[in-house]
Amino acid sequence: xxxxxxxxxxxxxxxxxxxxxxxxxxxxxxxxxxxxxxxxxxxxxxxxxxxxxxxxxxxxxxxxxxxxxxxxxxxx
Amino acid sequence: xxxxxxxxxxxxxxxxxxxxxxxxxxxxxxxxxxxxxxxxxxxxxxxxxxxxxxxxxxxxxxxxxxxxxxxxxxxxxxxxxxxxxxxxxxxxxxxxxxxxxxxxxxxxxxxxxxxxxxxxxxxxxxxxxxxxxxxxxxxxxxxxxxxxxxxxxxxxxxxxxxxxxxxxxxxxxxxxxxxxxxxxxxxxxxxxxxxxxxxxxxxxxxxxxxxxxx
Numbered sequence: 001x002x003x004x005x006x007x008x009x010x011x012x013x014x015x016x017x018x019x020x021x022x023x024x025x026x027x028x029x030x031x032x033x034x035x036x037x038x039x040x041x042x043x044x045x046x047x048x049x050x051x052x053x054x055x056x057x058x059x060x061x062x063x064x065x066x067x068x069x070x071x072x073x074x075x076x
Numbered sequence: 077x078x079x080x081x082x083x084x085x086x087x088x089x090x091x092x093x094x095x096x097x098x099x100x101x102x103x104x105x106x107x108x109x110x111x112x113x114x115x116x117x118x119x120x121x122x123x124x125x126x127x128x129x130x131x132x133x134x135x136x137x138x139x140x141x142x143x144x145x146x147x148x149x150x151x152x153x154x155x156x157x158x159x160x161x162x163x164x165x166x167x168x169x170x171x172x173x174x175x176x177x178x179x180x181x182x183x184x185x186x187x188x189x190x191x192x193x194x195x196x197x198x199x200x201x202x203x204x205x206x207x208x209x210x211x212x213x214x215x216x217x218x219x220x221x222x223x224x225x226x227x228x229x230x231x232x233x234x235x236x237x238x239x240x241x242x243x244x245x246x247x248x249x250x251x252x253x254x255x256x257x258x259x260x261x262x263x264x265x266x267x268x269x270x271x272x273x274x275x276x277x278x279x280x281x282x283x284x285x286x287x288x289x290x
Contacts, residue, residue, distance in 0.1 A: 001101075003101045004098065004101035004102050007097055007098055007101055008098060008151060008155075011094050011151075011155040012151070012154055012155055043154070046150075046154060047160065048230050048231070050150060051150065051151065051154050053147075054146075054147035054148075054150040054151045055147075055151060057143050057144055057147035058098075058102060058144065058147050058148060058151065059102075061102070061104070061136055061143075061144045062101075062102035062103055062104070064136070065102075065103050065104075065136075066103065
């Protein structure tokens, strides 16, 4: 899943070298922390948060196949 | 209508090199094909390029009002750096979902128009994204006895159908609604003809710029 978020984020931003994803395993939920260059924040969030919501939808569906819940946290 | 701006041959390779690893990393069992679209008989939706999905996970793709399909579509268009006004030029599809959805919206529009003509009372649709609102407006454009207009902003922007001569409802005040609540209970009275239309604005989000009207 870390790979998934990393791939999507890198495709969206202008500075892919600054994309970093950290996976924090919890009992119920795995949290994925996404960090991008400050100038790229808007690219992963999108207008009215639509891009972030889309990424979460993809992550949620992928998690469903694994029977595991994932949360995406975009670090600002 | 408007001329082609995007060609499968031009954007195909970039879409493919983004989608293929994404689908793999997500574990979605799907194949896709990128083709130039052939304009249909009507001008309800004429994308330049269609990405058609097949495979065991098509059901997952289309569940919850095609939430995943639309999410992949949106992220792909953002990846291509397409300006939002071009977002209807690429259409992701599976099992003819797009066509069926347009047909469903068109029927809802006609039923709403009938109701407005009969009762003289404006009818509010549940919130929809801009592409779907457009379908409603298009479906009603040849109905002289009613007019349609979008009302509200962002996630809660919705189409209202009025008797032709009636003034518009006031814009709702811009209040802060927590996203979770906005999704759970999109306001808007009585779902259009069918009640399962309830909450349809939530999953695929807004796409509507507050100031833009159609």
